[in-house]
Amino acid sequence: MAVKHEIAVNAGVIDSDYTGEIKVVLVNMSDQDYRIQKGNRIAQLIVGKIVESACYQVLKLEKTNTVKTRIIGPPKMRLI
Numbered sequence: 001m002a003v004k005h006e007i008a009v010n011a012g013v014i015d016s017d018y019t020g021e022i023k024v025v026l027v028n029m030s031d032q033d034y035r036i037q038k039g040n041r042i043a044q045l046i047v048g049k050i051v052e053s054a055c056y057q058v059l060k061l062e063k064t065n066t067v068k069t070r071i072i073g074p075p076k077m078r079l080i
Contacts, residue, residue: 006030009043
């Protein structure tokens, strides 16, 4: 639907304790109207694990070892 009809799905995050209805926000990027029919597959739900961990503040960071990086790609689009 995204490529063929230029319909985009706005992504979002659902809180772990949310129990209400899940809705999908679609955006028509085309200048043509598009009708969504009952039963159309319009979105995917990705379920991920939530990791809760303790954070703490440090006053000074210890020096870390530097790692040499390899440059990939053409000059205008280099990934480091």
